[in-house]
Amino acid sequence: MKTELAGIRKTFGETDALNGINLEIGEGEFVAIVGPSGCGKTTLLRLIAGFETPSAGEIRMGGHTVAGPDHATPPEKRDLGMVFQSFALWPHMTVSEQVAFPLRHHRFIDPALKRDAAGRVRQMLSMVGLAQYGSRMPSELSGGQKQRVAIARALAPNPSLLLMDEPLSSLDARLRLELRNEIQTIHRQTGTSIVYVTHDQDEALAMADRIVVMNGGKIEQAGTPEEIYSRPDTPFVATFIGKANLIPGDWRDGRFHPFGSTEVAWAVPDVAPVFRDTGLCPLRPEQLAFGTGEGIRGTVRNVLYQGREIHYTIDVGQQTVDLVTGLAGRLSAGDPVVLQYRPIPVGSSPAINEMEYR
Template identity: 60%
Template sequence: MITELKNIKKSFGSTDVLKGIDLTIEDGEFVAIVGPSGCGKTTLLKILAGFERPTSGELLMDDALMNRVPPEQRNISLVFQSFALWPHMKVKEQVAFPLKHHRFVSEAFKKQPDVRVEEMLSAMSMSHLADRYPHELSGGQKQRVAIARALSPAPALILMDEPLSSLDAKLRIELRYEIQKIHRQFKKAIVYVTHDQGEALAMADKIVVMNAGKIEQIGTPQEIYYYPETPFVADFVGKANLLEGTWDNDQFSPALSPNVSWHFPKVSTSFKQAGLCPLRPEQLKPTADNQHGIEVEIQNVQFQGREMIYTALANETQLTIVSDADTRIQIGERLLVGT
């Protein structure tokens, strides 16, 4: 199923929450929607689910207009942040429930629901807990059940609303892998709303970056990270140093050291027009070349296992620099850094 949003707008009273969203979700695609709180990403998810109707624009699923179609008549499933498991049902009953009530369940699944339930529980490594109740499960296990339940009717589109945000760091990493695995195995389209840019970069085929009710950029994780189109995207998805300076085609000279020239071939026109250059922390490295380095003083050092994170000052401009753990620079040390 191909899902299309065409100039979707949504207002609550005088507040415009979505300001013209154009987006296509291909069959089997994993799309992550990221953005700061209040940017409209959850409202967009609710419109896809049918919990909200757009004020204007069109929502199409396989060319059928869905603006006023209620949730139960859409070929979708949802995974919530809060798990939303029924306390009186065993794990296997939770997963079996959509097979009885989802409108688009195939006849094969209806005839052999136990086979489908076992397939889903096995996919989420939960078969041994089939007879447990929710209160007997950990947070990670509850979310695995919620994902198995969403998958069981084989929907064309799965909507996930920050499904890992309530889990600890180790569990989030484990479930990232599980979600990626089931996406590859079952090839269902997933729309995944998250405030965690790391999750989006690690898991998605396509990332949608939203800000103030609009889409700032759509692209692959690599495109979003290495070639941001706006200062907002550069700063929001992975920290970026935004240096002021001047551009001459693809050559950038930072205002901090006008005699220095760096070559960047794929920087967006919006940065050049603003006199800015986005530099990822790992792009800045110590150098002995006066023609390619700016002088900084190290203000702070953070050890992060495989890498070191340095906060540095160049005149009054604060920069973040990341290097491998073998590079050791002391607080107060002055050095040249370049690209």
């Protein structure tokens, strides 16, 4: 089912929570909505779910208008499922009963699924790795297991659209990684459209077909993870998704002169016009390297060993620059360095960015 948002605006009093949102979610697409706290991403999800009514604009699902300024189809009359951050399991129901509940009450369920509810429950619990947990109560489950139950319950009636509101934020790092893989697998198996709200940029980059970056109630950029990371449209996107260095300088004849240098010129491709217009160049930490000869001189401030790579913070005048290298030739705080641009594909493994500094 295709979902379309056209000219969506949402106000609370005199505050615009959303302003001019235009977005299309394709059938079977996994869309992640990311942004800082207060950017409007949860409000957007609540509008799609039917918990809020837009102040202006329309929401269409499957070609039918489900929301506008004067009306909103209630959530139970939209063909969707929802997974919350807080799990939202009923404490008096077993795991199997949790998953079976929407099979009895979902308006759009296929009659065949309803007739074989027990089989569908077994299928969903097996899909999320809880085949042997059907008789347990929520109090007997870990946090990760509870979230798996919530996902199975939301998917049991086979909704056309699944909404997920920061579903992994309350879990520890290991469980988040584990459930990322599970959600990706489930998405491939079911083909359900997913709108996934998160503040975790790594989750969005790892899981989504398309990322929507929001800021101040508006969409800053929408595109594939590769487009968002490699070719950010604005300084906000460059620094929010990953951690780009916004290096000041001059653009002359298609080349960038960092920090106003007349001797050093870098040929950096695919830089959005806004950066050229404002005298900035967004470079990811893996696009900088230590070298000899011409370059930008600086001093190592901090050294962070990360196992397979080393993260450096470099003082260059009044600015700091982040750089990632492999393990060879480790430097120490206070060492003088020369920074050079390394034209490698953005996002390549930092381990190949071995240091040439001697």
